[in-house]
Amino acid sequence: MTSRKITRVAAAILIQPDGQFLLASRPIGKPYAGYWEFPGGKLEAGEAAIDALARELHEELGIEVKQATPWLCQRFDYPHALVELSFFKVTAWEGDLHAREGQLFAWQKPMQLTVSPILPANGPILRGLAMNExxxxxxxxxxxxxxxxxxxxxxxxxxxxxxxxxxxxxxxxxxxxxxxxxxxxxxxxxxxxxxxxxxxxxxxxxxxxxxxxxxxxxxxxxxxxxxxxxxxxxxxxxxxxxxxxxxxxxxxxxxxxxxxxxxxxxxxxxxxxxxxxxxxxxxxxxxxxxxxxxxxxxxxxxxxxxxxxxxxxxx
Missing domain, CATH: 3.20.20.70 (Aldolase class I)
Incomplete structure (x- = not known):
């Protein structure tokens, strides 16, 4: 049996100095439309995850990444795709957020979410954000x-x-x-x-x-x-x-x-x-x-x- 192709994704956890992080809604027309997730997108052929992160945040949100550190890597098997997500903590960026794909934004506190539903792959990540350094x-x-x-x-x-x-x-x-x-x-x-x-x-x-x-x-x-x-x-x-x-x-x-x-x-x-x-x-x-x-x-x-x-x- 042929194994499923892995879709590699870079995902950003934008974190403000007070610890709040950004979630964005998935646009209409995409799988799980209306679900909340960390912004990001697919890696292009031969592209490094950090480069994909910077490109996607510029394309989707209109911001320039200035400081990002790798955090977690997770695989999640959705009905439509087997996804490998490389998460980065983004603590510095330039520019104001723009919903270039018609998405909604919400700043959230760890373990105190005010939006739902959450994209299934992001559940364990949200729990990890509640931990100390x-x-x-x-x-x-x-x-x-x-x-x-x-x-x-x-x-x-x-x-x-x-x-x-x-x-x-x-x-x-x-x-x-x-x-x-x-x-x-x-x-x-x-x-x-x-x-x-x-x-x-x-x-x-x-x-x-x-x-x-x-x-x-x-x-x-x-x-x-x-x-x-x-x-x-x-x-x-x-x-x-x-x-x-x-x-x-x-x-x-x-x-x-x-x-x-x-x-x-x-x-x-x-x-x-x-x-x-x-x-x-x-x-x-x-x-x-x-x-x-x-x-x-x-x-x-x-x-x-x-x-x-x-x-x-x-x-």
Whole structure:
């Protein structure tokens, strides 16, 4: 049987400084007319995705792209076409938006959509936009519980921090008690508390999601249904592919740079990290290993959502 031809598309997520992003309606005459999507269009023969993005945004919206970084790549099998979408975050452009194809525009906030229906392929992308640029891993075993709780409070007071509670030195009861203390800390900006450990011990805790070890990830046949958000640690292509098959919300890949937690293991380095992400995955990926806010821009230039931080977040 002949495999279906892949239609390659470049799609733009235009993001304003306040985090709002642009959706556009599909014009009359196209499949799924009236559905809302991220603007973009098909790659021409021999055209690079970034060049197609710039061309399509000029043709459709009348703007010139000034800053765009690769983000996610997703395949979606529609009845009319098998589509591979390369998404770019566009954070700088020139010109005013013009509906050159008669489309409507709507600026939206993550997880607060006011328009519908959404083009089916864009659903997971919308979820990814709700994620932070940083993922914090807890350090209670390094700095002590009292200090950790106070600093966690400061992180949540400052913004919508995502915190993975990873404390392997604690037994089940100790972990539960620490989790309950964290859950009582106000999160005025939102923020997330993500569990880590045996899934059976986490299901009844006040968690927003769960972070899988690579061993847990590879042992699963389907995404854990008990948790709203599910992410995983990965180290190579096969683990990234497994996370993709399970439809996880994010991955953490590394270690990228030299790390005190892995002194005897050679790091991936930025080139290999970027090469792995360039293969295209449908969920955001964080760089881990020797990361801090100082490496955020480099991680994003390599295609990452952001950075996962341990010690540097708690100094």
């Amino acid at each position: 940083t993922l914090l891993f807890s350090p209670a075993g390094l700095i002590g519980e009292a200090d950790f709780l106070e600093r966690a409070k400061l992180h949540w007071q400052a913004g919508p921090a995502w915190l993975v509670l990873r404390e392997p030195q604690l037994d089940t009861q100790q972990y539960r008690q620490l989790c309950l203390k964290l859950a009582q800390i106000p999160r005025p900006h939102g923020g997330m508390l993500i569990g880590h450990g045996e899934l059976s011990t986490l299901v009844d805790l006040p968690l927003d999601g769960v972070h899988l070890t690579s061993r847990q990830l590879m042992a699963l046949q389907q995404r854990p249904a008990q948790f709203n958000w599910v992410g995983a640690s990965t180290h190579n292509e096969s683990e990234l592919a497994q996370a993709n098959r399970l439809g996880l919300d994010y991955t953490v890949l590394g270690h990228v740079c030299a790390s005190a937690s892995h002194p005897d293991q050679a790091p991936l380095g930025w080139t290999q990290f970027a090469d792995l992400l360039a293969q295209g995955w449908s969920s955001p990926c964080f760089a881990i290993g020797g990361q801090s806010m100082a490496t955020l821009a480099q991680a994003q230039a390599a295609g990452a959502q952001g950075v996962a931080i341990l010690s540097a977040a708690w100094r």
